[in-house]
Amino acid sequence: MLEKQEKRRHVRVPYYHSLQYGMHSLTFSLPQKFLRNADILDISSGGVRIRTISLETNFEIGSILFLNIPIPRMPIIIPTLGKVRWIKLDNNKTRQIGIEFTMSN
Numbered sequence: 001m002l003e004k005q006e007k008r009r010h011v012r013v014p015y016y017h018s019l020q021y022g023m024h025s026l027t028f029s030l031p032q033k034f035l036r037n038a039d040i041l042d043i044s045s046g047g048v049r050i051r052t053i054s055l056e057t058n059f060e061i062g063s064i065l066f067l068n069i070p071i072p073r074m075p076i077i078i079p080t081l082g083k084v085r086w087i088k089l090d091n092n093k094t095r096q097i098g099i100e101f102t103m104s105n
Contacts, residue, residue: 015043017070019050024064024081038097040069047082047100053093059084065099 020035038052048069059065063084068077082099089095 012042012044012049015040015048017072019070020068021050021052022066023059024066035066035068041096043069045101047085047098050097050099051090051094052097053095061085061087064102067099 017040019038019040021038022035036052038050041049041051043049048067061084065082065084067080067082069080070077081102083102084097085100086098087095
């Protein structure tokens with residue numbers, strides 16, 4: 001049986017934390033209440049995989065998102081931008097989203 005080839009350029013590591021995200025075009029001009037919550041599942045130097053509620057995901061592949069990524073056990077949040085590379089429906093309530101980092105603020 002053939003094994004599936006790994007296409008990733010960066011090693012993923014488990015990283016179970018919450019984060020806030022929003023559409024890039026909205027984030028800088030609207031208040032905090034327009035940011036959504038999600039759970040980080042894993043992270044690499046190239047991107048992050050998150051899980052969010054399906055009803056909150058009104059964007060598509062190619063959308064640019066603003067992400068607030070927390071550093072564990074420290075009061076530090078790293079703001080960054082990422083591009084949605086893929087979206088996978090987990091069930092009727094959640095989706096996994098692959099986001100490639102594009103630049104940091």
